[in-house]
Amino acid sequence: MSQQSTDPLDGLADETGDENGDGPADAPAGRSARRGPAMVALGVFGELLITLGLLLALFAVYSLWWTNVQADRSADLASDKLRSAWSAPPSAAPPARTYAAGDGVGFLHVPAMGAGYQVLIRMGTDADTLAEGVAGVYETPYRSAMPWDPSGNFALAAHRDGHGAKFHDLDALKPGDAVVVETQDSWYVYRVDETLPETSKYDTGVVAPVPEGSSYHSPGRYITLTTCTPVYTSRYRMAVWGSLVRVDPVDAARTPPAELR
Amino acid sequence: MYGWIWRHLPGNTLVRAVLALLLVLGVVYVLFQYVFPWAEPLLPFGDVTVDGPEGGAG
Numbered sequence: 001m002s003q004q005s006t007d008p009l010d011g012l013a014d015e016t017g018d019e020n021g022d023g024p025a026d027a028p029a030g031r032s033a034r035r036g037p038a039m040v041a042l043g044v045f046g047e048l049l050i051t052l053g054l055l056l057a058l059f060a061v062y063s064l065w066w067t068n069v070q071a072d073r074s075a076d077l078a079s080d081k082l083r084s085a086w087s088a089p090p091s092a093a094p095p096a097r098t099y100a101a102g103d104g105v106g107f108l109h110v111p112a113m114g115a116g117y118q119v120l121i122r123m124g125t126d127a128d129t130l131a132e133g134v135a136g137v138y139e140t141p142y143r144s145a146m147p148w149d150p151s152g153n154f155a156l157a158a159h160r161d162g163h164g165a166k167f168h169d170l171d172a173l174k175p176g177d178a179v180v181v182e183t184q185d186s187w188y189v190y191r192v193d194e195t196l197p198e199t200s201k202y203d204t205g206v207v208a209p210v211p212e213g214s215s216y217h218s219p220g221r222y223i224t225l226t227t228c229t230p231v232y233t234s235r236y237r238m239a240v241w242g243s244l245v246r247v248d249p250v251d252a253a254r255t256p257p258a259e260l261r
Numbered sequence: 262m263y264g265w266i267w268r269h270l271p272g273n274t275l276v277r278a279v280l281a282l283l284l285v286l287g288v289v290y291v292l293f294q295y296v297f298p299w300a301e302p303l304l305p306f307g308d309v310t311v312d313g314p315e316g317g318a319g
Contacts, residue, residue: 047262058289062297063306125310127302141312157310204311226311234308 063162064232071133071164078104078132079120086184097148099123101139105146106183108135108156109260113169121181125157133164135225141204147181147188147221147244154181155207155224160231167227171197173240178259179223185250187257190223190242198229198236206239214241 035043082104099105101124108119122129125136138144138155145152158166173179173192181188194214196206205212207224216222221244229238248257266284270277 044262051262055292058292059297059300062293063301066293130310136310138310161306199311201308201311206311228308232306234305237311239311 067131067162068133068164071131071159071162075120075133075164078122078134079107079118082106082120097146099137099146101126102129105137106181109180109182109256110173110177111260112173112177113167119158119166121156130157130159131163133166134158135166138207142207142209144207145209145221147183147223147247148186149221151219151221152209153207153211153222153224155226157226160227160229167225168231170225170227170238170240171195171229173225179225179240179242180257180259181223182250182256187248187250189245189248189257189259191245192240192242194241196239196241198238201228201234201237203237206237206241211239211241216241216243220244 135158
């Protein structure tokens with residue numbers, strides 16, 4: 001590329017001279033005839049529209065791809081950390097059973113959402129926690145019962161799209177499907193009893209200790225998975241309810257229960 | 262707008278193309294790093310929790 005101006009845009013700039021020389025008298029002939037102010041305004045308006053379109057397209061790329069990359073990276077790191085913390089003491093005292101917001105609790109396995117599907121479970125459902133590609137344990141409006149509690153509802157939320165999109169396929173769950181919660185020392189095997197395809201985002205009863213709107217009417221050991229629906233929006237919420245079937249102790253090789261094999 | 266930027270970039274076409282690419286990358290970086298994370302909670306696409314009217318995004 002020579003230093004000489006061979007670029008048509010250069011030529012245009014040269015012909016039109018300085019930016020202020022755009023009076024009608026300066027437009028003798030040919031393509032150097034300057035556009036009127038209305039045409040210039042229209043051109044700028046068009047460029048703004050193009051810019052807006054590019055901005056929206058970039059936002060879609062950000063929401064549906066980049067937040068997944070970030071969330072998966074952060075969740076993988078946190079998962080490795082939790083697993084190495086579990087394996088660090090060979091046979092230490094029973095694990096602490098109190099968790100602060102943000103603490104890793106264990107892993108959620110749902111074979112119906114894909115073989116090998118595994119999501120880190122963390123306390124809290126605030127935006128920052130869920131943005132890290134985890135399933136968050138509800139602490140408000142109802143404080144969830146933990147799987148080892150004698151009764152109550154272990155309620156989880158995760159993103160449908162973006163930020164790891166861990167519950168993207170939550171609608172694939174059907175009654176009878178297995179949902180397994182893995183903690184340091186136990187496999188909690190739940191069976192899906194009921195799904196609620198669509199409800200209001202104000203329907204907080206779905207995560208109540210005895211979920212409202214479900215067929216459960218007495219206290220029990222339940223699990224609730226919530227996310228937004230339909231996909232790519234936050235208009236409604238969906239919920240999946242299950243109840244505890246059994247608890248398997250974790251063996252030395254962490255052999256998964258039959259539902260995950 | 263874009264023509265004005267192009268005319269005010271220094272150098273020949275190659276230099277301008279490189280500078281324009283750097284400008285685009287810079288804008289995309291600022292958008293992904295600062296603008297979109299700020300804008301996201303304000304937009305109704307990422308709420309997944311059930312909560313009361315006073316509850317924020319989830």
